[in-house]
Amino acid sequence: MFSLRHLVEDLAQAGHLVRFDEPIDPRLEAAEIQRRVYLSGGPAVCFTNVVGCKFPMVSNLFGTLDRARYMFRHTYEAVRRAIELKIDPTAALRNPLRYWSAPLTAWRMRPKSVRRGPVLGHEIRLSELPQLKSWPDDGGAFITLPQVYSEDVTQPGFGKSNLGMYRVQLSGNQYAENREIGLHYQIHRGIGVHHQAAIRAGQPFRVNIFVGGHPAMTLAAVMPLPEGLSELTFAGALAGGRIPMISRAGSLPLYADADFCITGTVDPSRQLPEGPFGDHLGYYSLAHEFPVLNVEHVYAREGAIWPFTVVGRPPQEDTTFGQLIHELTGPIIPTVLPGIKEVHAVDAAGVHPLLLAIGSERYMPFHASDRPQELLTQANAILGQGQMSLAKYVWIGNRFDDESLDLHDIGRFFQHMLERVDWRRDLHFQTCTTIDTLDYSGEGFNAGSKVVIAAVGKSKRTLGSEIPADLRLPEGMSEPRVALPGVLAVTVHPTLTDLGIALEQALGSNAESIAAEFPLIVAVDDSDFTARSLNNFLWVTFTRSNPAMDLDGVRAFSRHKHWGCRGSLIIDARIKPHHAPPLIEDPAVTKKIDALAARGGVLGKWL
Numbered sequence: 001m002f003s004l005r006h007l008v009e010d011l012a013q014a015g016h017l018v019r020f021d022e023p024i025d026p027r028l029e030a031a032e033i034q035r036r037v038y039l040s041g042g043p044a045v046c047f048t049n050v051v052g053c054k055f056p057m058v059s060n061l062f063g064t065l066d067r068a069r070y071m072f073r074h075t076y077e078a079v080r081r082a083i084e085l086k087i088d089p090t091a092a093l094r095n096p097l098r099y100w101s102a103p104l105t106a107w108r109m110r111p112k113s114v115r116r117g118p119v120l121g122h123e124i125r126l127s128e129l130p131q132l133k134s135w136p137d138d139g140g141a142f143i144t145l146p147q148v149y150s151e152d153v154t155q156p157g158f159g160k161s162n163l164g165m166y167r168v169q170l171s172g173n174q175y176a177e178n179r180e181i182g183l184h185y186q187i188h189r190g191i192g193v194h195h196q197a198a199i200r201a202g203q204p205f206r207v208n209i210f211v212g213g214h215p216a217m218t219l220a221a222v223m224p225l226p227e228g229l230s231e232l233t234f235a236g237a238l239a240g241g242r243i244p245m246i247s248r249a250g251s252l253p254l255y256a257d258a259d260f261c262i263t264g265t266v267d268p269s270r271q272l273p274e275g276p277f278g279d280h281l282g283y284y285s286l287a288h289e290f291p292v293l294n295v296e297h298v299y300a301r302e303g304a305i306w307p308f309t310v311v312g313r314p315p316q317e318d319t320t321f322g323q324l325i326h327e328l329t330g331p332i333i334p335t336v337l338p339g340i341k342e343v344h345a346v347d348a349a350g351v352h353p354l355l356l357a358i359g360s361e362r363y364m365p366f367h368a369s370d371r372p373q374e375l376l377t378q379a380n381a382i383l384g385q386g387q388m389s390l391a392k393y394v395w396i397g398n399r400f401d402d403e404s405l406d407l408h409d410i411g412r413f414f415q416h417m418l419e420r421v422d423w424r425r426d427l428h429f430q431t432c433t434t435i436d437t438l439d440y441s442g443e444g445f446n447a448g449s450k451v452v453i454a455a456v457g458k459s460k461r462t463l464g465s466e467i468p469a470d471l472r473l474p475e476g477m478s479e480p481r482v483a484l485p486g487v488l489a490v491t492v493h494p495t496l497t498d499l500g501i502a503l504e505q506a507l508g509s510n511a512e513s514i515a516a517e518f519p520l521i522v523a524v525d526d527s528d529f530t531a532r533s534l535n536n537f538l539w540v541t542f543t544r545s546n547p548a549m550d551l552d553g554v555r556a557f558s559r560h561k562h563w564g565c566r567g568s569l570i571i572d573a574r575i576k577p578h579h580a581p582p583l584i585e586d587p588a589v590t591k592k593i594d595a596l597a598a599r600g601g602v603l604g605k606w607l
Helices: 004-013 029-039 065-071 076-087 102-108 190-201 215-222 231-239 318-336 374-382 386-390 410-420 499-517 527-531 534-543 587-598
Strands: 017-020 044-047 057-059 112-114 147-150 162-164 167-169 180-184 205-211 244-246 260-274 288-300 306-308 342-345 354-359 393-398 427-434 447-455 477-484 487-492 520-524 551-553 556-559 562-565 569-572
Touching: 004 017, 004 044, 004 065, 029 044, 029 057, 029 587, 065 318, 076 231, 076 318, 147 190, 147 215, 162 190, 162 215, 162 231, 180 260, 190 205, 190 260, 215 231, 215 318, 318 342, 342 386, 354 374, 374 393, 374 447, 393 410, 410 447, 410 477, 410 534, 427 562, 477 499, 477 527, 477 534, 487 527, 499 551, 499 569, 520 527, 520 534, 527 534, 551 562
Parallel strands: 017 044, 057 306, 112 244, 354 393, 393 447, 487 520, 520 569
Antiparallel strands: 044 057, 147 162, 147 205, 167 180, 180 288, 205 260, 260 288, 342 354, 427 447, 477 487, 551 569, 556 562
């Protein structure tokens, strides 16, 4: 049997974890410490003295990629090789020694039924769990590393099960204390299939929420696995042993090695307000009605430890999840999306708002053209794939224009694209469509638009890196700053509208020369902040704009329902009244943690 306590001890012995014995309040203080320790590259932290709670808490388990690899050091390579065989089954014939363990990995992928397990050690109440609150305006306490398990009521069993990481609100709002909690799951999530099946069957469906246990279960809960493949199978391979699930008549299986488990039922016709919650785009997701779990039992194993993380403006600890997923599944992309070399959902921009891709113009070598052709087919294929379908901006380039192009060198990729793009032709919109539930830049809940920006061919221009001497801005625009080569960030007064027309009139005959150096202009509230770092530029530009509403241009036109511009493209990335508020720490808590850091101690150098 595996214990999270064993992992804590293992990490401590290896220098990956420290224990912190001073009293820490789970309301804001623990989260403030976690954010600081993560950003400084610090260790995992076990808080042994949690105010108002008897259970220790541990954070930053996935705080660095090296630590994550260390936790899976005995199985990581075997899982990667199993994925390689998925991509190319003939690889085992060419190199049998490399893939000798593949059959054992396949065996480990099957969950096993057991009659009992440590998770049933104690029955407790919801109010006894750590009441973690990360941001001042959060609607209550939340579970931030849940493993939410559900099954199809019409096809029960592991084969059609789903293990996902969906937000869980433990307290606050209209939830009946110790009897109800909120479940926040968005579009394109596996549990939604089970919810729909319950609606069709006209009956409630059961849900179990696991917290803790093997870190493989945590990673499995966020893995973008194909529909119909149980996350328990992936977790077993990564854990190095079959996942033990307690089978009980009339109930869903319980993960035997979990530290905590909450069981209950969801009435698919009932919802209550859930939120607000500080989310991964760097803003609050506001209160909306979501399903309610009617809690039946809450279990805790002997010696249970509560793992948690903090969600907020990237980078945060969940950045490592994306890195691990890329390492494990990145090689699969070309087999699922022919012609695509690589994709990168940009963490600094909140993941879903911005997706970069390298595709291939393969089919017309005898008619060389700088007009994107196959890239557009590939971009549409990307937008048809699971979570990637939520991408709001898709920038896609041609691998054959520069074989050394690397999507993780984001600045260079933007330079490559801006040297080649033709705004008269290379903007391709999808309007009145779905975007990320947590993205409030659109025209309503889950509603917004997308744009594909595809560029191929030879470089068309030399990008500017200094403010042009002949740049004339209209009244209401000021403080131009170079955010990237070819990109100007400009502070724009909130009341100024028709930005393209205003800029066109101010530039006059200089519009063409300005566009040659700076094809992209970003209208922002604070150009100094936006241009200060690449991460600031990515966050401001792509979380605060919705393509169909906020893209404008100098000398814009519409022809046969295609929109483009002959001068610089303008992205209006100012904060609008319908946007959600950004996340700001509580000043009193910040001051307290500052004082704690000043005293030194085990966390002094990371706070």
